[in-house]
Amino acid sequence: MASSAPDIAVPRKARRVLPGFGLTLGYSVVYLSLLVLIPLAGLFLKTAGMTWEEFSTIILSPRVLAAYKISFGTAFIAAVINAFFGFLVAWVLVRYSFPGRRVVDALVDLPFALPTAVAGIALTALYAGNGWFGSILEPHGIKVAFTPTGIVVALTFIGLPFVVRTVQPVLADLETELEEAAASLGASRWQTFVAVIWPAVLPALLTGFALAFARAIGEYGSVIFIAGNMPMVSEIAPLLIVTQLEQYNYAGATAIAAVMLVISFVLLLLINSLQAWVRQRGGRGV
Amino acid sequence: MALVSIPGKKSAALRDPLWVRVVLLTLAFTFLALFLFVPLIAVFTEALRQGWEAYLAAFDDPDAWSAIRLTLLAAAIAVPVNVVFGVAAAWAIAKFEFRGKSFLITLIDLPFAVSPVIAGLVFVLIFGIHSSFGAWLAENDIQVARELIPLMQAQGSDEEEAAITLGASGFATFLRVTLPNIKWGLLYGVILCNARAMGEFGAVSVVSGHIRGLTNTMPLHIEILYNEYQFVAAFAVATLLALLALVTLAVKSYVEWRMSAELAAQSSGFQESGPTPAPNSIEEKQA
Numbered sequence: 001m002a003s004s005a006p007d008i009a010v011p012r013k014a015r016r017v018l019p020g021f022g023l024t025l026g027y028s029v030v031y032l033s034l035l036v037l038i039p040l041a042g043l044f045l046k047t048a049g050m051t052w053e054e055f056s057t058i059i060l061s062p063r064v065l066a067a068y069k070i071s072f073g074t075a076f077i078a079a080v081i082n083a084f085f086g087f088l089v090a091w092v093l094v095r096y097s098f099p100g101r102r103v104v105d106a107l108v109d110l111p112f113a114l115p116t117a118v119a120g121i122a123l124t125a126l127y128a129g130n131g132w133f134g135s136i137l138e139p140h141g142i143k144v145a146f147t148p149t150g151i152v153v154a155l156t157f158i159g160l161p162f163v164v165r166t167v168q169p170v171l172a173d174l175e176t177e178l179e180e181a182a183a184s185l186g187a188s189r190w191q192t193f194v195a196v197i198w199p200a201v202l203p204a205l206l207t208g209f210a211l212a213f214a215r216a217i218g219e220y221g222s223v224i225f226i227a228g229n230m231p232m233v234s235e236i237a238p239l240l241i242v243t244q245l246e247q248y249n250y251a252g253a254t255a256i257a258a259v260m261l262v263i264s265f266v267l268l269l270l271i272n273s274l275q276a277w278v279r280q281r282g283g284r285g286v
Numbered sequence: 287m288a289l290v291s292i293p294g295k296k297s298a299a300l301r302d303p304l305w306v307r308v309v310l311l312t313l314a315f316t317f318l319a320l321f322l323f324v325p326l327i328a329v330f331t332e333a334l335r336q337g338w339e340a341y342l343a344a345f346d347d348p349d350a351w352s353a354i355r356l357t358l359l360a361a362a363i364a365v366p367v368n369v370v371f372g373v374a375a376a377w378a379i380a381k382f383e384f385r386g387k388s389f390l391i392t393l394i395d396l397p398f399a400v401s402p403v404i405a406g407l408v409f410v411l412i413f414g415i416h417s418s419f420g421a422w423l424a425e426n427d428i429q430v431a432r433e434l435i436p437l438m439q440a441q442g443s444d445e446e447e448a449a450i451t452l453g454a455s456g457f458a459t460f461l462r463v464t465l466p467n468i469k470w471g472l473l474y475g476v477i478l479c480n481a482r483a484m485g486e487f488g489a490v491s492v493v494s495g496h497i498r499g500l501t502n503t504m505p506l507h508i509e510i511l512y513n514e515y516q517f518v519a520a521f522a523v524a525t526l527l528a529l530l531a532l533v534t535l536a537v538k539s540y541v542e543w544r545m546s547a548e549l550a551a552q553s554s555g556f557q558e559s560g561p562t563p564a565p566n567s568i569e570e571k572q573a
Contacts, residue, residue: 017447019456020456027371027374042411092314095300109538113530115487115527117487117524121521125517126325133320156321214399218403219401220487220488221488238403241401242403254411264401
């Protein structure tokens with residue numbers, strides 16, 4: 001369809017009124033190609049250069065499988081915790097007024113702005129045996145730092161704003177008339193929540209969950225300090241990539257990274273379709 | 287969106303019972319305190335654990351200064367690069383319709399989902415070890431674009447089209463019409479990008495295994511100090527980055543307040559009830 005006869009000089013599309021389309025699009029495409037597309041394609045090319053035998057030996061070795069299990073397991077638990085408390089925080093910020101609400105609202109974004117390494121050493125200092133929290137928990141037999149529990153704590157810190165910032169605008173846009181109607185029809189507050197509010201917020205909550213999960217899987221900086229990094233016990237997949245790289249085992253690092261990338265892509269697809277769902281929901285409400 | 291809402295008190299139907307409010311507020315505050323506030327405070331108390339002198343002594347170290355210098359230099363390069371890309375990409379995506387647009391948006395989203403470690407790895411593999419800068423750019427190249435695209439899409443292009451029709455040049459239109467409209471979003475994008483660039487750890491850390499000393503930014507310096515059990519010094523450098531994070535959040539709040547004030551001024555016929563949410567407050571709220 002695109003290949004029309006070259007002798008037609010007049011462009012068939014309506015002329016664009018605003019200038020700069022070619023320049024800005026061209027620049028964006030070149031920039032993204034150099035920094036995103038080519039590097040990622042290269043990773044898959046390198047992986048394709050391996051035989052299936054080599055590839056599967058690396059990614060199915062017990063240590064790598066354990067690292068995947070720890071990465072996905074802790075990321076999942078952290079995302080569940082974040083989904084619950086993130087929803088709670090969003091609800092409190094949107095629906096209740098209390099002194100200092102603006103400050104709390106601003107601080108929710110702290111994990112976005114605070115470098116992960118700083119978060120990592122701060123959490124480790126708190127949960128280590130002599131830290132504020134650690135010295136309370138460890139006499140009760142609860143070890144957090146240098147265990148998988150510590151990883152969950154760090155990932156919860158990292159993921160919180162994703163849930164809050166996804167749910168918050170949806171909650172704020174919710175038509176309160178619906179809740180009033182439900183109440184006038186005799187529904188209790190709890191029934192209104194279950195039947196009116198929850199279905200409207202669910203897509204956004206799932207999106208926030210998926211975002212927090214995706215972010216947590218790849219997280220490195222905050223985890224390595226608190227995890228203890230024991231192979232098979234508390235070694236996350238990104239750390240394993242770094243370890244392989246430091247031993248100049250490029251094939252190993254590449255194979256582990258390729259698997260993680262594929263999973264990230266799947267998650268990104270999922271997030272995009274969830275967001276489409278959120279928009280559709282929002283559109284139908286008006 | 288609710289068209290008509292009665293200003294003033296919320297109706298009784300919307301109010302949760304008192305005990306529910308108390309329980310939820312307590313839970314939310316406890317969670318935020320444990321996971322956000324206390325770690326932030328801990329950075330400062332750990333840094334000052336042995337008093338001001340030990341804290342200041344951490345900055346006598348020439349390595350600390352070289353890390354700070356490199357971090358500032360890196361941010362000074364990354365932020366302008368980011369702004370140019372962010373504005374260009376937002377202009378192309380928000381003002382025009384073209385085939386492959388959603389693919390382009392996905393590409394901009396991609397670095398978010400990719401682990402910083404993997405970003406570091408691919409640059410080591412593809413461009414050789416001297417491309418730490420590229421890895422670190424890739425990690426950060428999306429902040430400004432992510433802020434601007436939803437903003438510019440929401441604003442549409444009517445004003446720009448009017449300016450062009452009245453004979454303004456393309457560049458003048460951008461400078462006089464678009465820029466004033468997006469200045470707050472741009473400012474926040476810049477400050478967030480700056481914080482991210484200064485704090486980037488994963489991608490740089492991967493490459494630094496090979497050329498340590500050359501890529502010794504502040505987060506890496508913190509890691510080295512921490513692993514050498516120089517906790518006070520590590521936390522002292524960390525306080526600088528924590529302060530930067532707090533400034534970033536303060537600017538963000540100010541920007542959001544200005545944007546909602548301008549929004550309210552534009553639509554003064556409408557009265558909003560209830561707390562106003564932050565307009566396009568998340569970087570993920572992407573079209």
